[in-house]
Amino acid sequence: MIAPTEGELSILRVLWEAGPLTVREVNDRLNRRLLKQRSAAEPPEKPIGYTTTLKLMQVMADKGLVHRDTSARSHVYTAAAGRERTQQGLLRRFVDSTFGGSRTQLVLRALGEGNPTSAELAEIKDLIKQLEKEDRHA
Amino acid sequence: MIAPTEGELSILRVLWEAGPLTVREVNDRLNRRLLKQRSAAEPPEKPIGYTTTLKLMQVMADKGLVHRDTSARSHVYTAAAGRERTQQGLLRRFVDSTFGGSRTQLVLRALGEGNPTSAELAEIKDLIKQLEKEDRHA
DNA sequence: AAATATATACGAAAGCTTTCGTAATTGCAA
DNA sequence: TTGCAATTACGAAAGCTTTCGTATATATTT
Numbered sequence: 326m327i328a329p330t331e332g333e334l335s336i337l338r339v340l341w342e343a344g345p346l347t348v349r350e351v352n353d354r355l356n357r358r359l360l361k362q363r364s365a366a367e368p369p370e371k372p373i374g375y376t377t378t379l380k381l382m383q384v385m386a387d388k389g390l391v392h393r394d395t396s397a398r399s400h401v402y403t404a405a406a407g408r409e410r411t412q413q414g415l416l417r418r419f420v421d422s423t424f425g426g427s428r429t430q431l432v433l434r435a436l437g438e439g440n441p442t443s444a445e446l447a448e449i450k451d452l453i454k455q456l457e458k459e460d461r462h463a
Numbered sequence: 464m465i466a467p468t469e470g471e472l473s474i475l476r477v478l479w480e481a482g483p484l485t486v487r488e489v490n491d492r493l494n495r496r497l498l499k500q501r502s503a504a505e506p507p508e509k510p511i512g513y514t515t516t517l518k519l520m521q522v523m524a525d526k527g528l529v530h531r532d533t534s535a536r537s538h539v540y541t542a543a544a545g546r547e548r549t550q551q552g553l554l555r556r557f558v559d560s561t562f563g564g565s566r567t568q569l570v571l572r573a574l575g576e577g578n579p580t581s582a583e584l585a586e587i588k589d590l591i592k593q594l595e596k597e598d599r600h601a
Numbered sequence: 602a603a604a605t606a607t608a609t610a611c612g613a614a615a616g617c618t619t620t621c622g623t624a625a626t627t628g629c630a631a
Numbered sequence: 632t633t634g635c636a637a638t639t640a641c642g643a644a645a646g647c648t649t650t651c652g653t654a655t656a657t658a659t660t661t
Contacts, residue, residue, distance in 0.1 A: 330619090380619080
């Protein structure tokens with residue numbers, strides 16, 4: 326599976342969240358998101374043009390990142406790969422390029438500087454317990 | 464601090480590992496690394512041209528990613544920011560774009576699918592303990 | 602000294618992602 | 632039907648990173 330670019334990823338996020346959508350719907354959601362993000366002080370982000378989103382999604386269809394149903398006039402697009410699988414692929418690439426392939430280094434860095442809440446820590450501890458169980462059985 | 468690109472990051476990795484170096488030395492190490500990576504079956508990766516590395520490092524100097532000492536004929540380059548700080552910045556950006564800003568999601572994904580060894584898990588558990596202590600005091 | 606090797610500087614090409622303008626098509630409304 | 636709105640298709644421009652050729656300067660070797 327080909328890795329999505331930054332812009333493609335923002336479209337995939339919308340599709341994962343809201344299911345199969347038309348270009349118009351995706352573009353609307355992307356721009357609504359921009360509006361929400363904008364606070365008074367920040368520079369007013371320019372909305373994404375409709376044909377920009379269209380073109381991007383056409384390219385994604387060519388790459389196989391999305392499937393599209395062309396039976397209706399407004400084509401309906403679906404993410405080709407699930408969120409988990411895509412995150413997994415991007416994570417691998419990121420760990421390789423930035424942490425020399427060491428997932429542990431990544432985790433330590435992520436936990437070390439971010440003030441994780443006790444709830445988050447608890448969730449991670451639970452997962453570690455599970456993993457240790459599996460390890461014992463293996 | 465500006466985020467380094469993929470190619471720039473590979474140069475920073477060399478500088479972090481080996482300290483201040485000339486363009487020639489960086490280029491040699493990049494290509495030696497390529498040679499090591501290459502196994503018999505893989506397509507023979509093309510070595511990186513000297514002027515390519517030179518130009519990239521000049522651009523990095525312009526961006527402020529490296530400092531350079533031009534007192535000698537062969538300029539000597541140094542990484543401007545430390546490895547930890549740079550990793551931290553890249554991590555933040557990655558968590559935002561790929562995990563919607565949730566470090567916890569990233570950690571869970573990183574631990575979940577990678578068969579971490581018990582030594583790795585122990586290291587992470589230690590860190591969690593420390594963090595919980597700090598949390599109590601805060 | 603002359604020839605050779607090595608360095609930097611610099612512009613431009615190549616390759617990629619994103620943005621945009623415009624034409625052609627289709628559906629809908631007056 | 633005619634006109635208007637919305638959609639796709641498509642090429643090209645803009646912007647960025649990477650690669651490369653070449654000119655120029657500086658050292659080294661013969």
